[in-house]
Amino acid sequence: MECSSIKHPFIFLFFCLVFLSPLVCSQLYYNFYDTTCPSLTRIVRSNVLSAMANETRIAASLLRLHFHDCFVNGCDGSVLLDDTSTLKGEKNARPNQNSIRGFEVIDKIKSALEVACPSTVSCADILALAAREAVNFSRGPFWSVPLGRRDGTTASESEANNLPSPFES
Structure with missing residues (x-):
């Protein structure tokens, strides 16, 4: 169904809000x-x-970091999450150990964006833009880069362990 063919847009919007995941309708x-x-791109570029x-070498590292993020549950910034008592994150998965870097960038x-526009830009979007700029x-x-990603709140070390090896054909 194309958006232009929707006869009752309010019913469709209500359906999306109530029954479908925000990811489907966003x-x-x-x-x-x-x-x-408005300073987002300038801040990312300068950093x-x-x-x-x-x-x-950090340019390749930022691109790799973005790839490793997107491989597990989409580009949601989950690769940036640290382990907690209830969460085994992706950072320590076998393919990521001694492999992904650039977290400090x-x-x-x-940090710069929080000063310029607090609580506005998702880490997932920062990661996508940083990879593009690198x-x-x-x-x-x-x-x-289309923007508006929401940050993931979960991560999966086990799913990150399924990343393809650089030695695969």
């Missing part, structure tokens, strides 16, 4: 933070550029 937008955090000036970006600053392609 959408990502390129201009999601344009009014709530990634600064990190790359200190260590050029994401933390620095998040690739672009490394003379790779640029792509538009």
